[in-house]
Amino acid sequence: MMTIRFDQIKGVVVKEIYGPNEQMVSSLAFHSGRVSVSSLFFSIKGAQEDGHHYIEEAISNGASAVIGENSEQLTRLSESYPSCTFIVVEDVRNAMAHMSKHFYNHADEQIFTVGITGTNGKTTVAAYVRSLLMLLGVPSGSIGTTGIWSSQEKWMYKKSTPTTPEAIDLHQIFRDFKEAGDEAAVMEVSSIALDQKRVEGMLFDIGIHTNFSEEHLEYHKTIDHYKASKMKLFEQSRQAVVNIDDEGMGKDLIHSYKGPLLTYSLIPGSEADLIGTGIEITEEGSMFTIQYRNKTFRVFTPVFGAFNVANVLSAIAVALMRGYTMDEVAAVLPELQGPEGRFQIIEVPDRTKVILDYAHTPVALDRLVEEVRKMKHGRLITMIAGIGIRDFSKMPKMAATIEGRADEVIVTVDHPGYHNPQTIVDQVMKGFKEPNAGNIHHALTRQEGVRRSLMLGQAGDIILLTGGCMNNAQIIKGEEVPHSDEDIIHEHYLQSK
Ligand SMILES: CC(=O)N[C@H]1[C@@H](OP(=O)(O)OP(=O)(O)OC[C@H]2O[C@@H](n3ccc(=O)[nH]c3=O)[C@H](O)[C@@H]2O)O[C@H](CO)[C@@H](O)[C@@H]1O[C@H](C)C(=O)N[C@@H](C)C(=O)N[C@H](CCC(=O)O)C(=O)O
């Protein structure tokens, strides 16, 4: 419970206020169904619904105050509910972010915050940064697609979004991290979250940019809007870590960013502060040389793929900015832990390897296949998926990216949403020059796709399963249907024993 004087909250610009100036507030909510006694309800005009239509439901569930943008509606309702406070603001999402920060006592300012943006690699970098900080002795939590992890364990939060939580949930998580004794919060910041002002009012200690390519056009509509949304993170970062090799946005950022900056690169002779070269892949991971301030360090870390070496460099930059030396970092790198489902290698019988990887853009798939082909293998069997809830234009590009680079290709569907799975498979198939080739197979569900891929595998093969699920589920007609690739894999190899 907290007493809130609505006209005195930093960052919340009140246009009009009706009813009592202050209220006891027990919780914050943006969904009428999550309102309880004395909640403050934010009515948001969304893509499907207008939250203003749910104000009366929120009040009947106990809301003591409502913040919204529709002055006419709020004025009218204030006459029927005189004990409730109605606050009109210019931008309700902006108000929600600032109010959440206030309600949770600015916990974000009491821990070290690292925000990561980029088309590919956010989840991976978040896991590497959390792991590296922990190995260096900083208890750290992380927030992103693989869930909420405190320094101790994965927390069972009800997620409001796939990747970056809504401001209310986010600030509660910072408060909970703080209470659990964590000193750092490492989080993925999606372009959609930036556009929807979920992190408004925050100042990150470090912002990281991994790379930029076409994605999320179903939301942003234009590539320029997508880019502008991502760039916003760096207006809210005290220091920045940027991939100088990224043609998409890295160069723009380096020119426009005014604060302290560390850049990283995989190109020998690059101008970057940290350069990773001489990558040698072993069965256990990658050995490579880091050049930093005219010194070289040969290091080992258990990650696979050149792009993951780049991701590790970004995590190292964070540790350096936090004051650790390269020698301290190099000493703990052999213990680094990555996220689940990203270049995750599962050893199965007969020297066969199954690799799970959440590559879901043509660029990610291209880099991934290039790296996997460098590993010792018999045949390469690759499953690709069209993601029903994302834009259809990238589906054929996934097919074009894999054609001719795997011995067998299985085309399947991830998260069909409200689409017919056959339409999604057909859309992916458009990208093959020879769609009728004998080594191209289809499966209308991910479950079936994984089974087909495993069945095609023989001793010594690599079976690469790309795409994947969020929250251990497939989104089908608005429902989250439980799904686990790993369960199917274990079942398959148990049965074939
Ligand atoms: C497409 C999109 O931007 N969706 C976001 C948007 O929902 P919306 O515009 O569809 O909302 P709506 O259904 O029209 O409802 C409008 C308002 O009425 C309220 N309402 C609605 C019904 C009701 O009974 N009572 C009620 O109060 C809703 O809570 C909402 O505040 O506004 C909601 C909050 O108000 C967000 O939670 C929601 O994110 C949904 C969960 C989502 O899936 N977002 C995805 C696209 C997303 O954010 N993805 C990114 C990137 C993922 C990646 O890494 O690739 C992420 O950060 O997760």
Ligand SMILES: Nc1ncnc2c1ncn2[C@@H]1O[C@H](COP(=O)(O)OP(=O)(O)OP(=O)(O)O)[C@@H](O)[C@H]1O
């Ligand atoms: N630096 C990188 N450059 C290119 N591809 C990458 C990079 N890092 C990871 N990938 C590829 O992209 C896939 C997705 O990685 P990751 O989950 O870390 O990205 P993400 O940005 O968090 O995506 P999402 O938020 O949608 O999960 C990986 O499985 C890998 O194939």
